[in-house]
Amino acid sequence: MELRHLRYFRAIGREQHFGRAAIALRVAQPALTRQIRDLETELGIELFERLPRGVRLSSAGRVFLSDVEEILSQVDRAVDRAQRLGSGHLGTIRIGLSEIIAAHDFISHGLRNFRESEPSVALDLKSMGSVNQIAALKEGTLDVGLIYDAHLEERDYDVLDRICLGHGETMLAVHESHRLAGRASVTMAEIAEEPALGPARLTAPGYYDRLMTACVESGSTPRIVQECTTNSILLSLVAVGMGVGFVTASSQSSPAHNIQLVPISDLGLQFEVLLVWRKSDRSPALQRFIDMMIHHAGVLPAG
Known part of the structure; x- marks a missing residue:
């Protein structure tokens, strides 16, 4: 049994007619009829009562349709979540924020704008000093940090990317x-x-x-x-x-x-206010966050 069998069955069950279902699915009616016969054979039950004009769900078919509707809804939700996660519209970003950096207005405005434009991306704000943020970024327990440039050392540049926001x-x-x-x-x-x-x-x-x-x-x-x-x-x-x-x-x-x-x-x-993240991090959600903060701060990424 494949997902297409369930989608074909759902369409016929909703239309109560093979011809109309075939048009909706853009599938040739003989092929659709054959697929449903294969499904019934696999299940060992009749899903439809064949009428002179159209079909009618059998008692087993009505129960099966209810379950199929739920199964396909879950599949559609899973596909949507995967697509949004892959495109950066879903997920969680762990953000380091020191008390002194948080006082800058353009930081709070940028965070608020991102939250409003990407409601499905959770921002996990972690209050910590700049030195601890750098360590957490290297350890992978933080995705992005907001720090002053004075805290970065030359050895950090091989691991961390950065851009000045203000x-x-x-x-x-x-x-x-x-x-x-x-x-x-x-x-x-x-x-x-x-x-x-x-x-x-x-x-x-x-x-x-x-x-x-x-x-x-x-x-x-x-x-x-x-x-x-x-x-x-x-x-x-x-x-x-x-x-x-x-x-x-x-x-x-x-x-x-x-x-x-x-x-x-x-x-x-x-002091430069830096947005800092791991060079190896390719998270689409993180990239959207970086782009939003750069746009809001009115700066251009380094070439």
Whole structure:
């Protein structure tokens, strides 16, 4: 018994007529009649009662038709799922997202647009730092990451592909009551004596080193009183007046209701926001996600 036998039987059972079923199936009627005879012989039962004009399902045929309808519906659903999965319209994408990267508006907008345009592709967002994302990508437990370029090393380029979606500028986070709040910009010399909060080198060595190098090159090293393992901890400490903080963001929009971000005129430190994935990953769903994020960010893939 083959699927075509079931499809032929379903068509005749619905039409109650061999001729009309043959037209619907675009099959010659004699061939259709022969196929149904073969099916009945294999089953050992009569599926139809032959009438002077047309046919009528037998009692066994009615039960069989009900089951065949369900079987063919399941087959059609399986075919549809396979086709959508193969074309990238179905599946799951595991996305690494650090807290500081998530603050960039173009990232959240891109994720929302993809979710709206591809509702059958699940986005499994995993909150983790950039260093852990790179390790997870190499291990295959993550499909794509969103990180700052400072965290990639030369050895990663052989395994990971990347594209720049945008940039983040390192600015000064201050409480709204601070003397520097409301300024168009500040200099490193103006904050030299301020108690400052920065990233922890243990969790973000590349980011930390780039920041400290830029500070030294500006000619004025900040007085770091505490290193923070997450951006939210840093901002919480700024919010309660523990000091000013170094934060990388794509705009001056406030990360909290009582905090302001002020550009540092003589620091000039920017980081690239990278979309990173394994070179060996050929998932159609992942490629659709990459294309969507590139399109939304308004950048062109590297040639």
